[in-house]
Amino acid sequence: MRNHNTPDHNNVIEVKNLSKMFGSFTAVDNVSFTIPRGQIFGFLGPNGSGKTTTIRMLLGLLPPSDGTAIVLGSDIRQQARSIRARLGYMSQKFTLYNDLTVAENLRFYGRAYGLHNKQLRDRMAYIVNMAGLEGREHVTPPNLSGGWRQRLALGAAILHEPDIVFLDEPTAGVDPLSRRAFWDLLYEIAAQGTTIFVTTHYMDEAEHCENLAFIYYGRIIAKGAPNTIKTDHLPGDVVQITPADAAAAMQTLTAAHTAGNLGKSTNISLYGAQIHILTHDAADTLNRVQRHLDAAGQCYHDADIIPPSLEDAFIRLVESQA
Numbered sequence: 001m002r003n004h005n006t007p008d009h010n011n012v013i014e015v016k017n018l019s020k021m022f023g024s025f026t027a028v029d030n031v032s033f034t035i036p037r038g039q040i041f042g043f044l045g046p047n048g049s050g051k052t053t054t055i056r057m058l059l060g061l062l063p064p065s066d067g068t069a070i071v072l073g074s075d076i077r078q079q080a081r082s083i084r085a086r087l088g089y090m091s092q093k094f095t096l097y098n099d100l101t102v103a104e105n106l107r108f109y110g111r112a113y114g115l116h117n118k119q120l121r122d123r124m125a126y127i128v129n130m131a132g133l134e135g136r137e138h139v140t141p142p143n144l145s146g147g148w149r150q151r152l153a154l155g156a157a158i159l160h161e162p163d164i165v166f167l168d169e170p171t172a173g174v175d176p177l178s179r180r181a182f183w184d185l186l187y188e189i190a191a192q193g194t195t196i197f198v199t200t201h202y203m204d205e206a207e208h209c210e211n212l213a214f215i216y217y218g219r220i221i222a223k224g225a226p227n228t229i230k231t232d233h234l235p236g237d238v239v240q241i242t243p244a245d246a247a248a249a250m251q252t253l254t255a256a257h258t259a260g261n262l263g264k265s266t267n268i269s270l271y272g273a274q275i276h277i278l279t280h281d282a283a284d285t286l287n288r289v290q291r292h293l294d295a296a297g298q299c300y301h302d303a304d305i306i307p308p309s310l311e312d313a314f315i316r317l318v319e320s321q322a
Helices: 051-058 076-084 102-112 117-130 146-158 176-191 226-233 246-258 282-295 310-321
Strands: 011-022 025-036 040-044 066-071 087-090 164-168 195-200 211-216 219-224 237-243 265-271 274-279 300-306
Touching: 011 051, 011 195, 025 051, 025 066, 025 195, 025 211, 025 219, 040 051, 040 176, 051 066, 051 164, 051 195, 066 076, 087 146, 102 117, 102 146, 117 146, 146 164, 146 176, 176 195, 211 226, 211 310, 219 226, 219 310, 226 310, 237 246, 237 282, 246 265, 246 274, 246 282, 265 310, 274 282, 274 310, 282 300
Parallel strands: 040 195, 040 211, 087 164, 164 195
Antiparallel strands: 011 025, 011 066, 211 219, 237 274, 237 300, 265 274
């Protein structure tokens, strides 16, 4: 049996009871997780939940208040400087120099990472090709679209072929097509053996990750593969309905649910203009929902039974915390 104080060489990150306090405020509270080599790991949570603080500790930029983190076999408290050259980081704001061209940005970051001469030229050529930036080498970032800037920032983060790349909300503010193209690049990078640690609050993106951790107010409230999280925390199916007046329909259905008149329903939540009802008997619950809305004179359409999503799981988990 392996000694639990000895790092597992199949894991590139091992976090145990990691915490960070700023005065009396606890930003990260006793979190634990492991990440195997070559995996896309998703760290999900709303703004202010502790995602960026966790990344900064794993990068060795912030000292933990308590707990341990082993990154690439080294303790971040004692050997942060030695492992930093093997890590890549892409921040939320795409840290690029606006007065430098695409090529000049890549050259600057390459030299900062210790690349020179043919090695630097080869890596720059690879990044330009990978990101689809051919013909844009002499364009400055302000003259690129959000999607192109995003790819350039990713390219700068992986120029030195890091073992792990940390991506902090990399698709925030980027259009859906660019987000999809970006994830295609992440798959390509992970297939080459690079471990990807990505934070996001887009639940649809989380479905692309091999493993996830949900963090909420500094605490991890669920972790595992996307389907495992949904199975463990959302047994059953979801009845989805789009009412003409979401607020009025929610009031009607919440009252019916509280009174036990929606059959085997276990949870009801508002999703923008739609309502989701988690239930162990979807057909019966759907029939009851329609009857209650009809009786209340409320119009609706698109009444369906759908499998639960990660967003359903996250809302259920947050409600259970509250």
